[in-house]
Amino acid sequence: MSKQLRIINAEQVFDEEINTLKRVKTSLSQNDAFNNVEDAIRGCKGKVILCGMGKSGHIGRKISATFASLGIPSFFLHPGEAMHGDLGMVDAKDVLILISHSGESTEVVSILPSIKVIGAKTIALTGNEKSTLARECDVTFILDVPHEACALDLAPTSSTTATLVLGDALAVVASEERGFTKSDFGLRHPAGTLGKKVLTRVKHLMAKGKNIPFVFEGCSITEAIMEMSKKGLGVVAIVDEDKILKGLLTDGDLRRAIEKKIDLYNGIIDEVMTVNPKSITSDLLAVDALSRLKENHLNNYPVVDGKKRLVGMLTWQMIIREGITL
Structure with missing residues (x-):
């Protein structure tokens, strides 16, 4: 592969993911899904828990870290570990954000019955509106991602990027609504420059x-x-x-x-x-x-x-x- 072709292929990845972000951004104002998710987060009296498997799990960890960084108690729950005791960390006051592009990830879907018994509210972030996850969760946000940026249209690329940015948007908006300030941020980042300043x-x-x-x-x-x-x-x-x-x-x-x-x-x-x-x-x-x-x-x-x-x-x-x- 020539150097020029490498650049062309790389630019196509950028273009594909940027177009996906624009597509998801446009969808925010086309229905009430985003507001419904924010309402669920705003009404949360416990913790905002992220859950996902594989690449979705990596994205979930980052989104959870963003929520916590912005003053909203949050942690990541591995679905496999959840099935072996970690569901004990979930309370009826909590909100679970479950991530699966297909909406059929076995490990994620398998914990839904227990979550329902516990009484925690569930939010699905998925690309498949007909999936089990979309049907069974209390609130659902469909990420319209027609193509992955991967040349084979297989590896999670555009879908994970869109989910990550959506997670950032949810965390930032929720934090602003809660009146989170620079001083609050510094309190949670005592080792950082801003933390020292405040x-x-x-x-x-x-x-x-x-x-x-x-x-x-x-x-x-x-x-x-x-x-x-x-x-x-x-x-x-x-x-x-x-x-x-x-x-x-x-x-x-x-x-x-x-x-x-x-x-x-x-x-x-x-x-x-x-x-x-x-x-x-x-x-x-x-x-x-x-x-x-x-x-x-x-x-x-x-x-x-x-x-x-x-x-x-x-x-x-x-x-x-x-x-x-x-």
């Missing part, structure tokens, strides 16, 4: 306790410089005896002091510190703190409580190291 707060990242660089007002500039060098954050907070924040000394303040020829060896910190510096609280989201740092052209923030007492120190490097960006 969950990580200043208190999770800031230097605290013995790691906070601070000195008391009235101390010498050299003492403050030594504290800054020891803690390695390029900043030191100045507090009173009650640890109320009074000022801040940064590398920039020291450079400006040198330019003004201030005696760094004999002067006191009050002469060179930034008075009443900007500060943040520990409950602020780290991404919001990063935004403020950027907006105010700062490298760090002292962290204070409600009485302006120093409780931590945050630098932009701490936030970036956590993988949080704007």
